[in-house]
Amino acid sequence: MATTRLIAMHINKGKTLAQCIKARTDYSMNPDKTDDGNYISSYECDPVTVDEEFLLTKREYLQKVGRKQKKDIIAYQIRQSFKPGEITPEEANKIGYELGMRFTKGKHAFMVCTHTDKPHIHNHIIFNSTRLDATKKFKNFWFSGLAIQRLSDIICLENGLSVIEIKPYSMRTKRTEFPKRDSFRSNICNQIDISISKNPKDFDEFLSLMAKAGFEYKRGKHISFRGKGQQRFIRLRSLEDGYKEDDIRKRIHGKCTKAHKELKLNLLINIQEKIINKGEAYERWATNFNLKHISKTLLFLRDHEITSMEDLNKRVDSSIDHFNQLSDDIKAKEKRTAEIQVLKKHIFNYSDTRDIYVEYRKSGYSKKYLEAHREQILIHKAAKDAFNDLGCKKIPKVKELNEEYLQLLSEKKNLSSEYYKARSLMQEYKKAQKNVEEFLREDSKYDKEMNKVHR
Template sequence: MAATRLIPMHVNKGKTLAQSLGDRTDYAKNPEKTDKGELVTGYQCDPVTVDEEFLLSKRQYEQITGRRQRHEVIAYQIRQSFKPGEITPEEANRLGRELALRFTKGKYAFLVATHTDRAHIHNHIVFNSTSLDGTRKFKNFWLSSIALQRINDLLCLENGLSVITPKPYQERAKRTAYPRRIKNRDLLCDAIDAVLQKDPGSFDELLKELQALGYEIKCGKHVSVKGKNQSRFIRLSSLEEGYTEADLRAHFLGHRQHKPRAKQSFRAEVRPFNLVIDIQDKLRSKGAGYQRWASVYNLKQMSKTLLFLRDHKIESLEQLNQLAAQKIAERDELLASVQQSERRLAEIGTLKKHIINYSKTRPIYEEYRKAGYSKKFLEAHREEITIHKAAKAAFDALGVKKLPKVKELSIEYAEILDAKKRTYTEYRRTKNEAQELLLAQRNIASLYAAERKEKEPDLRKEEQSH
């Protein structure tokens, strides 16, 4: 089990950039803590001159970009701590290097120093904030610490080590120093949902309700809205589907139904992960059956499956099978709805075509009938008469007794097409979720099948002995 922490490093008060880099890297390389320097390795840098090489890359950055580095992060430190007695110092150093490579994608030089001065072996990984090519700085993105922990969990699973119990990601997100910023667009969409629940009679009444909530409205070529704490107006036409000005006007005209944004699935309460713990123990045992299984199966994929089960609160095979069956049924139902819409759209398209053809050729056919179905008239107007007969045959095949208006069909076509687009978006999301659950089922089945094969020789010996 390994815990990680990402720490931005700044210039120390009263010291220069070079002195600060030297102090930080010297502490990490301390010979008394790193077996006289044997447990210190570097990537794209020499551990002896690492601070000078970091400093040189920063000077190159200033020359290439023309930007001066003031009050910025000079480097980042990753602390990676392992469970006592679970790993050797050499193996810990190797995993520290692999963690840094995956997290930085090999674009930043770093130093890995493994300390053994405490009961738990831990790594101090210092990587430069300036890239190797000197063109960019490392961006400490939102929830980067959580991304680091997930990469670390995958590494531990791939190497037969235990991982932290399943709460950390949500808990770490809550403890993040910088609270997550809610976008003004999301707040506006939530406000529109709240107003629509009051069932206003028109689009103008919707705008008045938004004004009552403190929003400033600007009407011109485009309707724009600005909240109390906003510096700029937001065009309704730039919002997501269902919240644009056109969508909201269509809602009040009865051409479409407004649906609030879908909530994220898998929000179950935190419960013990029996299945996860069971699989984790099997991965750590590394028996002969495991070795045979690992030779034909992707261990990294199985590690990702374990994290998937944990993140989605799946604690048993029964729960996994139930969720998969439920999601597959939902997927199939949405697909059937999409296919039904497509059939109706094709039917409307065919019907509109034949109605237009029928109307255009009707005068010719009336003359043909008045002429007593004359062969001479037929030869002169064969194309128009053939089109007219084909249209009548199509109406009979579709069971149409009274021809609808082309305008009504066009409105129906637009409504069905709009509904189909929304359903298809939901179908694709559900399909991806179903595929993830099915993949987890197959991965777990492969693991347990390998275990059964491993036990078969022992069972045969017991049967023969009896």
Template sequence: MAATKLIAMHQNKGRSVMRCLKDRTDYAMNGEKTDEGKYISSYQCNPELVDLEFAQAKKEYLYKTWRQPKGDVIAYQIRQSFKPGEITPEEANKVGYEIGMRFTKGKHAFIVATHVDRAHIHNHIIFNSTNLECDRKFRDFWFSGIALQRLSDIICLEHGLSVIPKVKPSERQRRTKYPERVSIRDVIREDILKCLNQKPADFEELLKLLQAEGYEIKRGKHTAVCGKEQKRFIRFRSLGEDFTEENLKKVIAGEKEPPERNEKVPDRKEAKPEKRKFDLVVDIQEKMAQGKNGGYVQWAKKYNVKQFAESILFLQQRDIHDKETLDTLVDGSSAKYHELMKSIKDAEEKMAANKVIKTHIINYAKTRETYIAYRKSGYSKKFYEAHRDEITLHKAAKEAFSKLLDGKIPKVKDLNEEFARMFSEKKAAYSEYKKIKKEMRDYQIAKQNVESFYAAQQSWDIEEDMKKKRQQAR
């Protein structure tokens, strides 16, 4: 099941065409949303240079036709959202690519970026408004959205996916209750209550607790706070009567009851893990052998010292003070990483097999009547040639059923439930896999940097000893 939407992308006021294209394509190909670019495909363009190629096509169009329509559309975007648990990212990207090819008839370059950062997998298909020959533009015709949805339904059926059932407008359910919006002040109040639960000794300690939560404090006649997502400071007195400095001091002193929690404020999401502040050191001798000059060597020495310091700080923060502990953590994280990777691969193989069997069941049901007619015709060659594709699909399905272990053909509903279960398990394992992968890489880099540091230290000590011996010999 997939919901689609066609969006015309215009040039923003005060921005160049190139800038607008880059902003849109960069968002679509965001590494955090596409698993570091794993789920990106393209047609007749390079994803890394797509904004340049689209802009160049527009220049060629202007040169060939001398036409520049008012309110020109620079590109079109198709958003395609799938039902949670029904499809894998790989399959979703294939479906999106097929949508792009069939909707544009292969006449426009496009990229397909599959986002996996939400509960529902969805595609962003961006295609150039100028065709490949650079002599025509895509014409957004009447009811193009309906045509796109029908094409999406056809492709979903071909891939064994469900489609959105058609419902009369009078029978459609309307959402009458909308979720309440949570303001920045609501979040600040919630964090203040969280800090008050830690029983600070005075108002100054409360401010320190807020700083630990990521707030910036501005002291003065009216104390104010500023969070990470805020642009300006907000004074305590603007948070409400219960959150003024005077009343908060009374709450801390026990002279007043703390304010009640606002139930509409959701639980705060876990902060994303900080990006590693260090990387592998540079092999200066190797770079010098490649022809790097003295300026590069000076930079590399400073860079390596910084990496050594950050690596040592990383290990101290995790209470690692000896090589044995570090080796144990590296080996443990590596074993866990390979175990999770194997479980993800197994889940993907089972999901692929599930998909194949479901496709065969659907093909068998579609071609059953044709095959019965073929059998009644006495396996006529003329009938076979006229219905070759249907008969081939039917025979392939029967052969696949014969290879089932228990010989029993499962129901499509059971396969969908099994697929959803395996997909949720894979998603949970993949979340842990990314965390362990980062942890393993951090430990490995820190270990390698520390070993390089001590090896360099030993070579420096040996050089110093040699210099002292030469001086004594003189």
């Protein structure tokens, strides 16, 4: 896993631009921190003359643009720190270079200095605030730090490294709290797993393995264990599924696995461990599945706090239902607005031809009058038929229809905004579901093939 931080580097008071650039780059390239400069890489600049090249680009920018800001930022630094023991300096420098290239999109010169003087290997990625073409400067946008962290997480997952699992504030532990000790029940469960992993022939041999590990047991109606420091025996039937007597007997004879327990584990951690594992299966994962896709999916699962496949399936179904409901609501409002437009048209037609139709009735529906005013009379009849089709017992007022029409347009606008968000979220959920299912399917295929090989 890697943590990141974006730092703006300003001109120090009392120093020139050249002095500030040189001081920052010299610290990053300190031979004592970078193994005599072995862990330094750069893009579009030479580490030996990086300060002069940065300065030259800034002078060119001043000539082209002619704009100099107060409190000018000379460069930006990305700090990228890795978990101790998880990565080598060579890999860290390579990942830092990839982060610098992706974040700047190759438009800014940068250098990557990997420091090994601390227990945690970390990168100092310094990039020029002025573009290579000397036409623009980097703009530190809102949430740029979060964008760098997310990009760093994706690169770490693509390279088989872990990422930090974000927990809700209510689940975070205070710094003053000490980690909880393992309970007696968890100790018994852990030892049961260890004993079964030694492939005992039967249940009696399993009990002897538990006894050798320092767990006293009692046989009777219910088998119970007592470990070191326990005052009372704990019955197997009171343990979680997979550790009861029947479950243990099935596990010994290979008729049952701990699948139920694995389902309770964090889905993010399960998949992350498979990616991180660089054993003989790693090449298979890389060829059968695009790691970039699953890396982005893992971050999506983490950000939305999805910890199980069941939870993911529920989110997919819920998002589909919500999207369909919004779609139906919008269609209903569109249908009503269309009806109002038709109603208003017929109301105007009815009003304009009403006098002619009244005279037509007074004439006793004269054929001569009909021939003279056929078009107006037919329009009037069409308006009356439309009112009957729409179920209008009383002709509505145009003013009320206009108010209802504006209200429907406002509601439709609000629903449309929510509709597009719901559609996007539904697509993300479905994409994540598809990627996870495909990844787990490949894992299952591999397990079956390995079982055949061992047989």
